[in-house]
Amino acid sequence: MAHLKSQRDAYGEALLELAEKDERVLALSPDLASSTRIEKLASKLAEGRFFNLGVAEQNAVGIAAGLALEGFIPFLSSFAVFIPGRAFDQIRVSICQNKANVKLIGSHLGFSNAGDGASAQSIEDLALMRVLPEMVVLSPADASQTRSAVFAAADYQGPVYIRISRDKTAPVSQEENFVIGQAKVLHSGKKATLIATGPIISRLLDWTAELDIELINCSTIKPLDEKTIISSAKKTGRVITVEEHSIIGGLGSAVAEVLSTACPVLMKRFGIPDCFGESARGPEDLYQKYGLTKNNLKKEVRQFLKE
Numbered sequence: 276m277a278h279l280k281s282q283r284d285a286y287g288e289a290l291l292e293l294a295e296k297d298e299r300v301l302a303l304s305p306d307l308a309s310s311t312r313i314e315k316l317a318s319k320l321a322e323g324r325f326f327n328l329g330v331a332e333q334n335a336v337g338i339a340a341g342l343a344l345e346g347f348i349p350f351l352s353s354f355a356v357f358i359p360g361r362a363f364d365q366i367r368v369s370i371c372q373n374k375a376n377v378k379l380i381g382s383h384l385g386f387s388n389a390g391d392g393a394s395a396q397s398i399e400d401l402a403l404m405r406v407l408p409e410m411v412v413l414s415p416a417d418a419s420q421t422r423s424a425v426f427a428a429a430d431y432q433g434p435v436y437i438r439i440s441r442d443k444t445a446p447v448s449q450e451e452n453f454v455i456g457q458a459k460v461l462h463s464g465k466k467a468t469l470i471a472t473g474p475i476i477s478r479l480l481d482w483t484a485e486l487d488i489e490l491i492n493c494s495t496i497k498p499l500d501e502k503t504i505i506s507s508a509k510k511t512g513r514v515i516t517v518e519e520h521s522i523i524g525g526l527g528s529a530v531a532e533v534l535s536t537a538c539p540v541l542m543k544r545f546g547i548p549d550c551f552g553e554s555a556r557g558p559e560d561l562y563q564k565y566g567l568t569k570n571n572l573k574k575e576v577r578q579f580l581k582e
Contacts, residue, residue, distance in 0.1 A: 278446060282439035282474065283382050285418035287312030289425040290350055294320055300429065301342060303328060303351045305335045311352035311382045332361040336377075340369035343376040348429055354388065355381030355397035355438055359404055370434050371409045378428045379404075379436045384473065385519030385547065386561040387441035392554035397438075398547045402524025404436045405497040411435045411455060412496040414472040414526075416447040420494060423453035431455060442558060444474035448492060458500035460507070464489035466580055467513035470504060472496060472526045475519045478569040486576065488515075499529050505537045514542045515576060519567065522546040543579045545572060 294300040294316055302325045308314045317325035328335040332353060339349040351358065358381050359366050370377045381400050388395045404412045411431060415421040421439055428435040448459065458470070461480070466487040471479055476492055483490045489507050493500065508514050514534060516527035527544030534540060547565055555561050562568050566575065 279443035280418035280446075281441065281443045282415065282418050282421040283310075283312045283441060285421040286352070286380060286382070286425060286437075286439055287315060289422040291316045291319065293426060293429055294324060297348070297429070299346065299348045300324075301326065301347050301349045303335055303339055303349050305332045305353050305357070306330050307353050307382075310354070311380060313352055332357050333365045336362040336365035337369050339377045340365075340373060340375040343370075344373060348376055348378065350378045350380060352380040352382065354383045354395060355400045356383070356388075356395055359400055359436070360397070363403060366410075367407055371407045374409050374433055376432055377434055379434070381436065381438050383441040384438050385440070386552055386555075386558045389552075389555040389558045389561055393551040396552035398521045398552060399524070400436075400438060401496055401518070401520050401526065402528070405524075405529065407434075409434055410497065413437045413453075413455070413494060414496050415439065415453070415494050416472070416474060416476045416492050417444050419446060420448045420450065420453060423450060424494070427453040427455055438473065440474045445477035447474075447477050447480065448494075453494070456495050456498040456500055458491050458493045458495065458503045460503065461490045461492055465511060467515055467576070468504075468507040468511045469515045469517065469576070470526065470530055471517040473519055475517055475567065478567075478572060479517065482569075482573050486580070488576070493526060493530075496526060496529060499533060501533050501537070504530060504533060508534055508538045508540050512540050513579070514540050515579060516542075516544045516546070517572060518546045520546055522548055541582070543575075545575065
C-alpha cells in the first residue's frame with residue numbers, strides 16, 4: 276500500500292529544514308501555524324524567525340512584503356481561501372508591483388477542508404494568482420513534490436504561490452529537484468492528452484495508461500510549460516484537464532488559452548463547476564457529488580474518447 280502523507284506536513288518539515296540552513300528564511304502566519312504545520316519551526320528556532328500576526332491577512336501580506344524588501348525570505352502560510360482571498364489587493368500592490376521576494380502558501384485547497392464548508396474551501400485561488408504579473412504559481416502533486424517545491428521557491432527571486440492540500444495524499448512523483456515551469460509526462464499515450472494538477476492526479480495513475488492516454492503532471496500553473504503541452508496535444512489530437520479548482524480560470528483555462536492559438540484540438544475540462552462548495556463529513560462526499568471520483572473521471576474520459 277502506498278504511503279500516504281499530507282502536503283501540509285511536508286511543507287512544515289521542508290520549511291524548518293530550509294530555515295535551519297538559511298537565516299534569511301522567516302515563517303509568518305495569521306494565527307494558523309498549527310493548521311499549516313509550521314508550529315515546530317516556531318518552537319525550535321530562535322525568536323525573530325516566526326511571527327504570529329493574528330487574524331489579519333491583509334496586514335500579514337504587508338509585513339511579509341516589507342521583510343522581503345529588507346532582504347529576508349518570508350514564507351507566509353494560511354488557508355488558500357484566505358491567501359489570496361482576503362488580501363488580493365495587498366498581494367497585487369505590495370508584493371507583485373514591488374517584485375517582493377515573498378513566498379505565499381495556500382493550504383487546505385479545494386474540498387480538502389470539507390467540514391468547514393464553502394467559506395473555507397478554496398476553489399478560486401489559481402485563477403486569482405495566475406492573473407497577477409510577476410507571480411509564479413505552483414501546484415505540487417504530493418508530499419514529496421511539495422518538499423522540493425518549497426526549496427525551489429526559496430531559490431527563486433520573486434513572488435511565488437504554492438497551493439497545498441490538508442489531507443494525506445498518495446505519492447505521485449519522487450523527483451528530488453522541482454523545476455519551476457516544467458511539466459512532467461508520467462506516461463505516454465496516443466489517444467488523448469490528460470493534464471492534471473495537484474493531488475487529484477493520484478486518481479488518474481492506474482487507468483490512464485491502459486486507455487493509451489498520455490498523462491502530464493502540470494505542477495507549475497504559471498509559467499505554464501507550453502512546449503510540453505503543445506507537443507503532446509499535436510500528437511494525440513485530444514486534451515483533457517483535471518483539477519480540484521473551479522472550472523473557470525484555473526488549469527483548464529490556462530491550457531485552453533495556449534491551445535486556442537497554437538494547436539486547436541478537441542478539449543474537455545473537469546473540475547469544480549461554477550458554484551461554491553458545501554459542508555460535508557469528508558472530501559470524498561464532495562468528490563462524489565461533483566464527479567471527481569476515480570470511477571466517474573474514468574467513465575467521463577471513456578465517453579470523451581468516443582466522441
